[in-house]
Every structure is written in structure tokens, then in C-alpha cells.
Amino acid sequence: MSTPKNDIKSKNFEDACDEHFIQFPQIIDGKINTEKFLDAARGVVQIVNKFGKLFAPVKFDMQGNIEKLTTKYVADKEKQSTLHDMIILEKATGKNLIATDALMWLRRGLHMVHLFFEKIVEDHKTGNTTEDLGAFLKRSYKEALEPYHGWMAQQLFGLLSRMVPTRTQLLQALADEQKNRxxxxxxxxxxxxxxxxxxxxxxxxxxxxxxxxNDAKV
Structure with missing residues (x-):
């Protein structure tokens, strides 16, 4: 039986995506595979690393939360094969909700990254691209993280938004310094x-x- 053309296109598209970005897992039966999620999250940390040294606090925060979740996961991979199983099992213990807190903050950080890149993609589609990405980062931070940050953290992100690479610099970094990509x-x-x-x-x-x-500010 021949493979439908649209399936070939979909497969090639996924392969292309995997070249520079580690895909997050498909959701199966309403649950997320723990190992695949953590692998993809590590990929995001590597992407943030390409933003420059000033973004080290963001990188290390995400990395720290990934490490906490990994430690929890390797303690019992079978029972915690999905993030949902891990979090519900931890909740049942009623104490030391380390993984629950780590996943919450990791999700918020990933949300900011998602919003930021989504704005870049949408901007590209207008045909009149914006080179200064500072406003995109500010808006993404305001929605995803600012409600949970105290004054000090907000000031830090205000500084980072002024230091974000330009559109050209960021896309070239994502392309591993290959031009015209x-x-x-x-x-x-x-x-x-x-x-x-x-x-x-x-x-x-x-x-x-x-x-x-937990809506408490840090």
C-alpha cells in the first residue's frame, strides 16, 4: 500500500522540526510522558542558552526544576511514567511537594518561552518583521511570569528584555550560525x-x- 502524500509531508515536517528543536510529546489518554517531556524541556534550556550569558538566571531556574523532576522520576520510573501519575502520587503523600512545585514553575517558564516564540512567528507572517524583540519578551513575561514575581524578579526581567538578541541574531543562533535559514x-x-x-x-x-x-509571589 502506498503512503498518502499528506502523511509523507507530515513526516518530513516532523523530521525538519527535530533538526533544531526537540518535540514535546503527544498527549496520550490525557497524560504526558515524563521522560519525553523532560528531554524536550532540556532542549528548551539549550535554546535559552543561545539568548546570551545574561539569560543565565532563566536557564538555571528551568534547569534546576528539570533536575528536581528528574530526581523524582528516576526514583520510580514505572509509577511515575507520566507527569500526571507523578504529581497525583506526590499529592497523595501530603508532604514535600517538591515535584509539584518544580513542574509548576517549569510550566510557567515554558509558557513564557512559548508566548515569545509565538509572537516571533506571528510577526513573520505579517511580512513586516520586527528586529527588536524586547517588546515581545516583555509582553510574554507579563502574561506568564510577572503575576508570580516580586519586585526584584520583575526588575531582573525588565533588564533582560533590553538585552534580548535581535531577530536576526536569534534566528541565526537557532540555526547554529547558518545563514539564510x-x-x-x-x-x-x-x-x-x-x-x-x-x-x-x-x-x-x-x-x-x-x-x-500556588499564586504566591517569589
Missing amino acids: DDTILQELESFLVNLRENIQNLVTLYLEHSLE
Whole structure:
């Protein structure tokens, strides 16, 4: 039996996305595979690393939360094969909700990254691209993280928004310094954002359904 043309296109598109971005897992039976999610999250940390040294606090915060979740996961991979199983199992213990807190903050950080890249993709589609990405980062931070940050953290992100690479610099960094790859990178990025968005929305629902969201500022 021949493979439908649209399936070939879809497969090639996924392969292209995997060249520069590690895809977040498909949601199966309403749950997210823990190992695949953590692998993809590590990929995002590497992307943030390309923003420059000044973004080290963001990188290390995400990395720290990934490490906490990894430690929890390797303690019992079978029982915690999905993030949902991990968090519900931890909640049942009623104490030391380390993984629950780590996943909440990691999700918020991923949400900011998602919003930022989504704005870049949407901007590209207008045909009148913006070179200064500072406003995009500010708006993304305001929606995803600012409500949970105190004055010090807000000041830090205000500084970072002024230090974000230009559009040209960022896309070239994402392309591993290869030039004239903007269209390809943005196509890969748009594909990458689909599963990331679904993973974030799924986790938001999980935390709301089980009253796990903590709105306290840090």
C-alpha cells in the first residue's frame, strides 16, 4: 500500500522540526510522558542558552526544576511514567511537594518561552518583521511570569528584555550560525510550538482540577 502524500509531508515536517528543536510529546489518554517531556524541556534550556550569558538566571531556574523532576522520576520510573501519575502520587503523600512545585514553575517558564516564540512567528507572517524583540519578551513575561514575581524578579526581567538578541541574531543562533535559514527555522519553530502549547494547557488543567496551583509571589 502506498503512503498518502499528506502523511509523507507530515513526516518530513516532523523530521525538519527535530533538526533544531526537540518535540514535546503527544498527549496520550490525557497524560504526558515524563521522560519525553523532560528531554524536550532540556532542549528548551539549550535554546535559552543561545539568548546570551545574561539569560543565565532563566536557564538555571528551568534547569534546576528539570533536575528536581528528574530526581523524582528516576526514583520510580514505572509509577511515575507520566507527569500526571507523578504529581497525583506526590499529592497523595501530603508532604514535600517538591515535584509539584518544580513542574509548576517549569510550566510557567515554558509558557513564557512559548508566548515569545509565538509572537516571533506571528510577526513573520505579517511580512513586516520586527528586529527588536524586547517588546515581545516583555509582553510574554507579563502574561506568564510577572503575576508570580516580586519586585526584584520583575526588575531582573525588565533588564533582560533590553538585552534580548535581535531577530536576526536569534534566528541565526537557532540555526547554529547558518545563514539564510530564517524561513526554515520559523517553519520548524511553528511546528515545535504546537505540542508545547498542548502540553502547557494540559498541565494547567491538571493543576486547576487538583487545586495545586500556588499564586504566591517569589
